[in-house]
Amino acid sequence: MIKVIIAGFKGRMGTAAVNMVFEDDTLALVAVLDPFAQETSFKGVPIFTDKADLVGISADVWIDFTQPSVAYEHTKFAIENGFRPVVGTTGFSETQIAELLALSENKQLGGLIAPNFAIGAVLLMEFAQKAAKFFPDVEIIELHHDKKKDAPSGTAIKTAELISKVRPAKRQGVSDETEMISGARGADFEGMRLHSVRLPGLVAHQEVIFGANGEGLTLRHDSYDRISFMSGVNLGVKKVMTLDKLVYGLEHLL
Ligand SMILES: NC(=O)C1=CN([C@@H]2O[C@H](COP(=O)(O)OP(=O)(O)OC[C@H]3O[C@@H](n4cnc5c(N)ncnc54)[C@H](O)[C@@H]3O)[C@@H](O)[C@H]2O)C=CC1
Ligand SMILES: O=C(O)C1=N[C@H](C(=O)O)C[C@H](O)C1
Secondary structure, three states: OEEEEEEOOOOHHHHHHHHHHHOOOOEEEEEEEOOOOOOOEEOOEEEEOOHHHHOOOOOOEEEEOOOHHHHHHHHHHHHHOOOEEEEOOOOOOHHHHHHHHHHHHHHOOOEEEOOOOOHHHHHHHHHHHHHHOOOOOEEEEEEEOOOOOOOOOHHHHHHHHHHHOOOOOOOOOOOOOOOOOOOOOOEEEOOEEEEEEEOOOOOEEEEEEEEEOOEEEEEEEEEOOHHHHHHHHHHHHHHHOOOOOEEEOHHHHO
16 A cells, blocks of 8 residues: 655645545555645545644655645655655756755655656657657747646646757747747747746646748647546556656656
């Protein structure tokens, strides 16, 4: 039995993760964390409002779907206390990921930070990296629900990082381009442009648009429901038990 803590259990993703854990007989939910919780227990599971009170609890895995401002501190805390992190929360810098990887290696503890747990999104990123070898002109458009706190999305950043491994830095558009309204051309990642759309009704969607002489290629992934992320989270929880360091991206476990 794998004993699991869920941080952010009352949120949109936390709620889906709780259901996923309850539906799997090989997983046991032993604690949940949310600083804003008023109750002391949830479906028979103790609720914690301060992560410090989780020190010493017998648990194997720390699932985190909280918010970007605490993602790094939570992951560090989990590793330091022997809980294998399975983190979907976005907002890590490259430096933070490198630090957490080193810490996990030092502790010889498995873990996963995955900007997107949907298999289709992982495939989209892989296909985008492959296409970028042939189509260096590319723009990324991510579209999300209007409660999302961070922009661009973790998935868009990871996609740009993967593309930049095969695409030399290149500024797109004309050199004397002028933004008539600031931000019109989106965020700049090594000359690639990332655009963020926020609308009610959306869940999580991304297009990667490539252009070349006389042709175009558009890759698109849609998460219509948060259930789309749960098979990836379930896989992550089981695989981190066999790892001795943190990995960044679900693709490393597929
Ligand atoms: N990797 C992936 O596949 C996915 C990642 N996400 C990411 O997961 C994160 C959460 O997304 P949602 O569930 O939509 O947000 P949400 O706002 O619905 O839920 C976040 C929850 O975390 C709680 N929280 C805030 N600070 C906390 C703390 N210090 N300790 C414990 N709980 C805390 C909040 O009270 C809230 O209930 C975001 O960063 C989002 O980008 C979302 C969907 C998929
Ligand atoms: O906030 C969300 O909803 C999502 N966040 C992740 C991201 O920032 O990429 C994953 C997915 O896009 C949903």
